[in-house]
Amino acid sequence: MLHSELIQIIHEHFGLTALKLTKINGYENQNFTINTKNKKYILKTYLYDSILKEELDAESQILEKLIGNISIQSPVPVKTNKNTYLYVHHTEKQSYLIRIVSFLEGTFLGEITCEASVSYDLGIAMSKLNLELKKHHFSSLRAKKSKWDLAHFDLNKPLLKFVENESLKSRIKYFFTKYDTEVRPTLTALTPQLIHGDANEWNLLSDGSSIKGIIDFGDMCQSYRICDIAICITYLCYDKRHPLEWMSDFLKAYHSNDPLTAKEIHILYYLVAARLCTSLCNSARSRHLDPENVYASSSQKNAERLLNLWFKYNPILIQNMALEAIGLKTLDSEIDAEKILNKRSLFFVKNLSLSYSEPINMKSAAFQYMYGLKGETYLDAYNNIPHVGHSHPLISEAIYKQQSTLNTNTRYLYHQLGDYAEKLLSKFPEKLCKVFFVNSGSAASDLAIRIAQAYNKRKKVLVMEHGYHGNTKIGIDISHYKYANKKGPGRQEHITKTDIPDTYRGEFTQENAGHKYAQKTIQLLSGVENEVSCFISEPIVGCGGQVPLAPGYLKELYPHLKAKGIVCISDEVQTGFGRLGFDFWGFEYHGVIPDMVILGKPMGNGHPLGAVVCSAELAEEFSKGVEFFSSFGGNPVSCAVGSAVLDIIEKEQLQNNAFLVGDYYKNELIKLSKDHPCIGNVRGSGLFLGIDLVHPNTNHTFYNLAQHVKNSFRKNHILISTDGPDDSVLKTKPPLCFNTENVDQVVTELNRALERFDYNKSSH
Numbered sequence: 198m199l200h201s202e203l204i205q206i207i208h209e210h211f212g213l214t215a216l217k218l219t220k221i222n223g224y225e226n227q228n229f230t231i232n233t234k235n236k237k238y239i240l241k242t243y244l245y246d247s248i249l250k251e252e253l254d255a256e257s258q259i260l261e262k263l264i265g266n267i268s269i270q271s272p273v274p275v276k277t278n279k280n281t282y283l284y285v286h287h288t289e290k291q292s293y294l295i296r297i298v299s300f301l302e303g304t305f306l307g308e309i310t311c312e313a314s315v316s317y318d319l320g321i322a323m324s325k326l327n328l329e330l331k332k333h334h335f336s337s338l339r340a341k342k343s344k345w346d347l348a349h350f351d352l353n354k355p356l357l358k359f360v361e362n363e364s365l366k367s368r369i370k371y372f373f374t375k376y377d378t379e380v381r382p383t384l385t386a387l388t389p390q391l392i393h394g395d396a397n398e399w400n401l402l403s404d405g406s407s408i409k410g411i412i413d414f415g416d417m418c419q420s421y422r423i424c425d426i427a428i429c430i431t432y433l434c435y436d437k438r439h440p441l442e443w444m445s446d447f448l449k450a451y452h453s454n455d456p457l458t459a460k461e462i463h464i465l466y467y468l469v470a471a472r473l474c475t476s477l478c479n480s481a482r483s484r485h486l487d488p489e490n491v492y493a494s495s496s497q498k499n500a501e502r503l504l505n506l507w508f509k510y511n512p513i514l515i516q517n518m519a520l521e522a523i524g525l526k527t528l529d530s531e532i533d534a535e536k537i538l539n540k541r542s543l544f545f546v547k548n549l550s551l552s553y554s555e556p557i558n559m560k561s562a563a564f565q566y567m568y569g570l571k572g573e574t575y576l577d578a579y580n581n582i583p584h585v586g587h588s589h590p591l592i593s594e595a596i597y598k599q600q601s602t603l604n605t606n607t608r609y610l611y612h613q614l615g616d617y618a619e620k621l622l623s624k625f626p627e628k629l630c631k632v633f634f635v636n637s638g639s640a641a642s643d644l645a646i647r648i649a650q651a652y653n654k655r656k657k658v659l660v661m662e663h664g665y666h667g668n669t670k671i672g673i674d675i676s677h678y679k680y681a682n683k684k685g686p687g688r689q690e691h692i693t694k695t696d697i698p699d700t701y702r703g704e705f706t707q708e709n710a711g712h713k714y715a716q717k718t719i720q721l722l723s724g725v726e727n728e729v730s731c732f733i734s735e736p737i738v739g740c741g742g743q744v745p746l747a748p749g750y751l752k753e754l755y756p757h758l759k760a761k762g763i764v765c766i767s768d769e770v771q772t773g774f775g776r777l778g779f780d781f782w783g784f785e786y787h788g789v790i791p792d793m794v795i796l797g798k799p800m801g802n803g804h805p806l807g808a809v810v811c812s813a814e815l816a817e818e819f820s821k822g823v824e825f826f827s828s829f830g831g832n833p834v835s836c837a838v839g840s841a842v843l844d845i846i847e848k849e850q851l852q853n854n855a856f857l858v859g860d861y862y863k864n865e866l867i868k869l870s871k872d873h874p875c876i877g878n879v880r881g882s883g884l885f886l887g888i889d890l891v892h893p894n895t896n897h898t899f900y901n902l903a904q905h906v907k908n909s910f911r912k913n914h915i916l917i918s919t920d921g922p923d924d925s926v927l928k929t930k931p932p933l934c935f936n937t938e939n940v941d942q943v944v945t946e947l948n949r950a951l952e953r954f955d956y957n958k959s960s961h
């Protein structure tokens with residue numbers, strides 16, 4: 198519509214003389230400020246829609262009712278000379294709805310750095326507003342369904358496709374999943390009421406210490422007051438250094454007027470996240486439609502920042518802080534913890550070990566964070582099973598969808614088995630073209646030995662010093678780490694152990710160490726080669742203290758063993774699936790191709806999934822024996838999960854992340870070692886690293902120091918463990934979504950822990 202046309206409408210139908218009409222940018226509809234001689238107004242225009250007409254009419258009626266009944270200013274609607282709130286303007290092409298409201302003078306909360314008192318004042322203002330809104334009922338607003346209403350968060354799901362960053366998309370999806378389980382069941386039990394629905398920093402006026410007014414009631418709808426509170430808290434916390442303090446003050450004030458319930462508080466954490474995700478989905482869509490949209494980009498940045506921070510908060514922490522702020526009883530974690538521990542000692546024996554002298558009670562986890570029962574958040578720098586991240590929504594979705602459709606066994610036909618096998622095998626050299634699915638790394642290593650022995654009809658197994666391959670009978674037999682333990686069963690006669698080719702502390706440390714170690718192993722087998730069935734080893738020996746086999750070792754040894762008919766097995770349970778960064782598999786890291794590969798842990802991201810991958814030749818021989826059947830191995834659910842893991846690694850470029858973040862991690866640790874001579878060696882690749890702690894300027898293991906560091910990490914909420922023959926190597930192998938900020942947290946804490954250690958008191 199032309200300005201002149203509008204000025205005429207304003208005059209004729211609203212009785213105002215517009216001296217100036219200025220377009221306001223940033224709204225989907227055309228909005229203007231009107232300057233008259235004495236006052237300023239806002240003119241809002243909308244394309245005609247009969248439902249919208251009813252909604253706008255209701256909105257204006259409510260605005261009228263708010264005057265004098267709330268503690269802050271709100272826009273006053275201007276009626277037409279026919280005593281209506283809306284003027285319907287028809288043109289040849291289109292009809293419009295036109296309305297005018299008063300303009301509120303003042304400064305937006307988003308424009309100023311405000312004092313902390315604002316949060317309290319906002320709490321009071323919003324409670325009074327909500328108490329007033331609660332009194333009014335309009336069927337048109339009850340019927341309104343908006344994607345900005347957190348009660349209809351799901352309406353934003355279709356917008357996920359506009360989020361380009363796949364990791365961000367997964368994090369948003371996570372909160373969609375949590376909404377289903379945590380929010381929806383509670384929300385539906387609450388009493389609905391009218392809410393403003395968009396009390397963000399650009400809709401609130403403030404003088405820096407208090408709230409003066411609220412504008413834009415366009416998102417008003419029949420929803421739940423806790424949704425409105427969550428929206429308010431989101432924008433209040435957006436850019437704050439200590440957001441939770443602002444949240445607490447707001448809630449304290451709100452509750453003093455309009456008491457909240459524990460049920461509402463329970464879902465607050467997830468509702469704030471839902472609001473952030475709504476904002477992210479919508480700004481992604483806006484940027485997709487208009488890549489130059491500056492507003493969308495800046496709001497995306499803020500929302501992403503707070504979302505990342507939100508993951509660092511344990512939901513229980515938010516819940517307890519909020520409950521405490523309003524004077525309600527917080528959750529009692531002590532009772533739960535005691536019960537859990539009691540049952541554990543009642544039904545289990547003590548060699549089912551627990552980490553730390555004060556064990557951690559875990560409640561939930563998301564991506565690289567784990568949340569304890571007491572409200573504490575742990576940065577997970579240790580667990581490699583949740584390879585693509587704890588509680589990854591695509592894994593949960595894969596399990597749920599397949600489990601609720603079909604879960605059966607390999608004696609029936611279903612496409613998932615072949616599809617997953619094809620996807621998995623595409624990650625291997627052509628020669629490794631057959632797969633057996635089982636349910637653990639142990640089952641895989643057990644089967645691998647059987648396949649090798651069936652192939653060459655030999656019994657002897659060559660194993661690696663400090664190697665670990667599983668908990669079955671065969672698994673223990675071939676794991677030097679277990680059988681040679683002082684409580685272990687000892688070496689079986691058919692087992693030959695070779696020295697770990699360790700270039701840091703081993704016999705050979707020079708450049709040609711790989712060659713020397715290989716020759717030593719060859720020597721060891723001299724005369725008995727024809728009795729040895731297979732050689733099993735990890736590419737980087739985890740339990741040995743993250744020791745990479747010396748460069749060139751496997752490259753020299755494999756051809757020799759293969760020439761003697763010995764099957765070479767690479768245990769990739771720890772090192773596989775892109776963890777090493779540059780290489781997808783550990784055998785690639787060593788430039789060799791084994792005859793057989795064992796998979797486990799990360800393969801199912803926590804779902805029990807393992808596999809043996811081997812050459813057709815080996816599989817063929819094994820197939821002549823008794824039937825191979827695993828009740829759960831390769832079931833449709835496992836296949837769906839395994840397939841999802843591979844998809845996520847690719848989509849979220851997690852191998853590349855392991856490469857980049859791992860490189861940064863290793864370099865930062867090496868830098869730190871310059872200040873701390875007790876860091877003897879930093880080794881490994883990608884996000885599979887070991888930090889060997891030693892008595893300064895020697896390579897003697899330093900058990901007490903490693904335990905001190907591990908425990909101070911625990912105290913400061915970082916999960917990291919120790920391993921190696923003397924339990925003196927810090928082991929870090931986090932989920933692959935670990936980022937450089939996480940690395941900085943670990944390295945800073947390591948520096949602090951090393952600085953705090955009292956060398957005079959500890960000599961071991």
Ligand SMILES: Cc1ncc(COP(=O)(O)O)c(C=O)c1O
Nearest residue numbers: 637638639665666667770771797
């Ligand atoms: C290298 C290696 N192989 C095999 C296994 C056994 O896997 P699972 O515990 O799934 O049976 C493990 C477990 O820690 C391992 O680290």
